[in-house]
Every structure is written in structure tokens, then in C-alpha cells.
Amino acid sequence: MRARTVLVTGARAPVALHLARLLHGAGLRVVLADSPAQPIAAASIACAAYHRLPPPRFALPAYYRAVEELVRREGVELVVPTCEEVFYLAQLWRDRTMPARLFTPDMDLLARVHDKHAFIHLAQDFGLAVPETTLLQSSGDIEAVRGHARELVFKPVWSRFASHVLLRPPPGALDAIEPSTAAPWVAQRFIAGDEISAYAMARDGKLEALALYRSRYRAGKGAGIWFERVEDEVARRFVEAFVAGTGWTGQISFDLMRQHDGTVLPLECNPRAVSGLHFFRDPQAFTAALLGGGEVRPDLDRPQTVRLAMWVYGLPAAIGSGELQRFRQAMHGADELLDWPDDPAPKRTQWRALAEIAATALRQRISLQAASTRDIEWNGPLQSSI
Template sequence: MPGADGSILITSILITGARAPVALHLARLLHGAGHRMILADTPSRPIAAASKACARYHRLPPPRFEPQAYADAVEALIRAEGISLVIPTCEEVFHLALVWHGRTMPALLFAPDIGLLAKVHNKHSFIRLAEQIGLAVPETALLNSPDDLEAVRGRSRELVFKPVWSRFASHVLLRPTPQALDAVAPSPAMPWVAQRFIEGEEISAYAVARGGRLKALALYRPLYRAGKGAGIFFERVEDDAARELVERVVAGTTWTGQISFDLMREPGGRVLPLECNPRAVSGLHFFRDPAHFVDAVLDDGPEVAPDVSAPQTVRLAMWIYGLPAALRLGGLARFRKAMRESEELLDWPGDSAPVKAQWPALAEIARVALRQRISLQSASTRDIEWNGPGSG
């Protein structure tokens, strides 16, 4: 609950999405500042559950497939553990926002309401929102039907096509041939967007805001990815235009919670928004000072700046994804240099268990992938994905 000075008075904090390295990192930061950390998720052995920062781990029903059971379990957990603040880290944020929308909960959810979350998660309505705030945006058309697709087919080599509801760059078509669009079937239930391809330098942003005021911001560049999707090796960047863009979005939406962006810096220096993810992303790993981070985010202290300068990586992911890409593209020397100069983001003084916990966590995801005949990346979020109102 907010204190008289604007701070959030905490007894115990619940972090959801314990499968994610960002959940582990956030738990370590808050635990380091003296808070009791409870973690929850649907896997049986997520990496964050192995951390000394985790006082207790609770396994929850899958929200995508069992929303009512999930809501009941979350409420029971909050009451049993005396939780006063819930911080989502992954796409379960949408499911939690629906829980808070549908019932009176005994804890504060560190996220906006479901209406705003949906608006920024939607790849078309986010661009329209940014435009209303007064930001320059790339040309972005909504595709609700085959006729909408036909209207832009002739310009396909100038455009990027992606589902309105998607993650990890899944299904993205980058400047495809007109014929490649035959595989796309937009509909009101499964809309797509066609967005102008922008030449330039990609910038990712992770931010925390309170009431529209920026409390933490890390700008970074992913240099290696898991396939086309999530970054697994990233370095910090500084860019005033990117910072201004983030500030204007959080102020224009009166945002409270975590929020992240995919941006593009054009050769002339202008920064354009591509899409928004209203959750934690890898930029969180550039903060390692618990006292300053928690003072800014929970105690309403001044904005905290990143205190890590070295590139961050998950070495296991680099061996799985980065090395094959380096061998395929002839970038072995660059790969060796990256591994030599980076820091393992899972490392933390006095808390080594999560590094070893990667293996059973990966095995659990791999079993889901094999059973469902999907990729590892799809399996990692299958049970928490949210694909718009009425999705299941």
C-alpha cells in the first residue's frame, strides 16, 4: 500500500514468472534491500526457485488454460503469505490484471489495468497511442482481412508483417516477397500489421515508472538472439532521443509498473517506436545495486541509473543459440570475443544455485516442446501467453 510519503510499504512481495532470469534478478534486488520474497509460476523447477533470495516458491495452474483456477490460487497465495505487493515479470501480467479487474484483491498489483496493458501490447493500437502522444511513428497499417492484405501486397518488400498479438518476433515476415504473403491469413480474430521497414540501429528499452514518472531506465542493444526472438547477449547504449520517447510514453499513459520497447534509431538520429512489451526484459540486468534500485522503484526515491557497464549474457543460451549462428555465419572470432568480455547475468555473490538450476529448468521446457511439437522458445511461454481479449 502507498505510504504517506508516496512510498510502497511492504511486508512480503510476490514475484510471478519465476521461470525468467529477470524474475530471479528482481527477487535478488528486492531481497538485497531487506524484503521477503515469495515467487510463483507454473513450472515445477524454475531457476528463480533455487535462489537464496526466494523464501518460498508456489506452483500455480497455467493461466492461459485454467484462468479460474489460476485466479483462485493467486488470491489464496496472497492471503496465506501476507503479500502486499505483486510484481509480474512475464506475460502473466495480463492474466493477473484480469484477476484484479474481476475481483477485490488484498494486494497491490504493480502494473496498469488490463485496458491499458492491452492497448500497448497490441502492435497497432500502440503505434496509434504513440502518435496521439505526439511521437513520430513508422507507417503502420492494420490488416483485418484478405482484402487489407491485398492492398499492401505490392509494397511487401518495403514492409514488415507481424501478428498484432505476438512475442519473440514469432511469425514476423521481414520485407517478404508478395508470394510469401500467401501464408498470412489476417482476420478480426487474428489481425496482423504491416509496418514500414526502417533502416537503422535497433535499441531496446527497459523502464520502471510510477504514476507516469520514470524511476529506472536501461537502454541496450541485443547482439545475439535466441533465433529471431529474445536477446541472449546485450550491451548498454546511451541515446537522448530514445530516453525522451520512453519518458513521453510513460507520462502520456500515467504508467505504473514495468514497461519495455523495441525502438529503431534512424541514421539521422531520430528514434521511432516499433512495439511495446508491458513487462520486464533483459535491461533489468544492468541494475545490481539493491538499495538504490528499491529506493527509486518502491520508496519513491530519485530515478536510478544502471550501475553495470559490461555486456550481459546467459552463457548456456549462447552455447545453444549463439555458437551455431557464429559457425553458420563465419563469426567465430566475434563469438569468442563476446564470451570473453561479457558477464554471466545469472551470477550473484553467494547465490550460485540458479546457474545449476538452468539444466532441470531447460529439461522441463524441452519436454513440453517435444510433447507439443513446438520450439523451445514457444514452449517457454505456452502456458502464460495472452493474445488479446477473449483469447485462450
């Protein structure tokens, strides 16, 4: 009997590689797709075929045609997005009749939770505690909050990896912000406490997987590159309430802040996979949960890291802060998340993948982190492709 075929998109991401390994380990046939020429997941033994797609942000009609052709030719039954291509895929599934199921909510809900202002109000509608968050769409909106800028965090409504964030800036720093209807910002009350990241998977509003974790090292101010599991029942209750309130189906993640009194407040939401997925290593249990077989719990306790990213980002940060000993201990005390039994190729391929990203960064004169997602970013319904 032919194995069921699942398409995992966003093959550039370690979470896509990890998801492919889990599904493959459970006996599914995994096809991968993305825009880069040599993403790390394409080198895995879990990859039955890799399809290079046009970049959706810059060539959307061609992307749609390529995805539809791929789904039909490979006999795909289920599509699982892992990065911001989820928005473009949701638009495609909304506008056309596709033969495969897309593991994500509809486009309207995706856009609402990705919107850093709308998400907070949605959580508030469910009776959840939230930080005060003000929408900024004009210079007048900036002036209205300038006087207490030192108590606020400013960030674009449509953004990722903490890009462009201004943390309790001096009032004069707001002169650099030019919010508009097409590119709005938010001003959110600064919350002191311990940050908690959450990776979750749900079906029809019922939680199927949850990993809570904390990042000690990051790529710049954004994505974690060394992270450890935490347990927090209040954070779990927030995630359960939110996915139930939205009737969520698919993967979803949250940035939360645990205050000193134990209260947990949401900062923002990303409707995609994040690093907490790496704490699940049982292919059968995770795949069963993804297909509707009940909740699966994380089965790894040791911290996880990408050592190449630690050398690129973590070491300079450790040198700058004078914490080299702490860096050495972190490197020794964590597992390399790219390691997997009998599948060494992705770890070697990360150098070629990094070189491809670096070439884009040099060409576009942007950071490595910005280059890593430039072609799949979704910056709202009024975004420009430039």
C-alpha cells in the first residue's frame, strides 16, 4: 500500500527538517518545497523529493501555479507550512479548489493573529489578560504617546524576529518611525518579567502539542538559537484558551511574559512553527497527534541548539558581554538539534545553505536574518513586494 504523501513547505528552516524527520519516521512519504536552491531539509533522508518554488513575495502568480502543479503531480494529501509562506498558501487555498488539505486556519484568522494589534484585542475578547497596546498609523498617533515612550515597546504590526523593535526608547528616537495605514506600528506597555516562548499544535480548537521554552541565546534580538524547556501552568492555560476560542487548526506560537506575580501576558503571536517543535522526537506519537490522535507531550529535556548559529551569533555576544565561560557551558550542555540517527547530510548542508543566505544579504545589503526570510515574508494585505 502506498504511503500517504505530505508536503512540508519552508524547507530552509530547521523546524521543517525536524517535521519531515518526524513524519518520515512514522512511515509517511514527505515531499519538501521552498525557494532556495539548497535548503538544509532537502538533503535529509526524510525528503522523498524537493521542489524549488518561485519566491511568493516577488512572483506570486508563478508560485501559485508551481504549488498547484506540485500538489497534483506528487499526489499530496496534506500540506503543512512551517514559515510565513503559510499566508500565501492560505490565499491559494481560499481562491482555488485544491485536492489536498492545508493544515492551517483560513486566511482571515491567520492575518488577524499575525497582526500585533488585532491579536491583543482578540485575546482580550476571550477574557484573557493583555498588556495595553495602541495602534499607530500616523505622525499624530506618535505624538500622542511620545511623552511616555520610556514606558513602551514600539514594533511594526507586521514583523518577525523582533526586527525594528524600539525598547523603551527616548522620545527623540520616535522621529525615525513613520507609521501609516499600509505599514502600521504598535506601542505596547513594557512588561517586566521572564519571557516564555510557546510552540503549539491544535485541531478544531483542541490542543494537540505544546512545548514551552526559554531562549538564552538569539540570532540578534530575534530567533532563539539555544533554548531550554520550561513548565508553566498559567502559560499553558493561556494557549489552551486561545486555541479553543479561535477553533484553531494548525501550528501556532506565542511570545509570552511571565510577571513576577505569576501572571502571564501575551506579547505577540506567530501562526507558524517555531523552535519548540524540536523538543518532540517520537515520530509515531507526534504524527498521530498531527493527524488527530490526541495530545503528545515533549519527550526531550536537554537544551537544544544550532552550533553553527552559536558560533555566528552567540560567540560575539558572549565576547561583548564578557561571558565566555557561560558560553562554553551552554555549548557543552545542549544537544545539536540538527543531529538525527542515520541522517548526517543536513548538518553538512547547512554551510551551503548559509552561503546562499549570505549571498542574498550581500546583494541586498541587509542582515543575514533579514535575508533568510526576505522572499517569503508577509507584511499585511497592503504590503509592497519591494
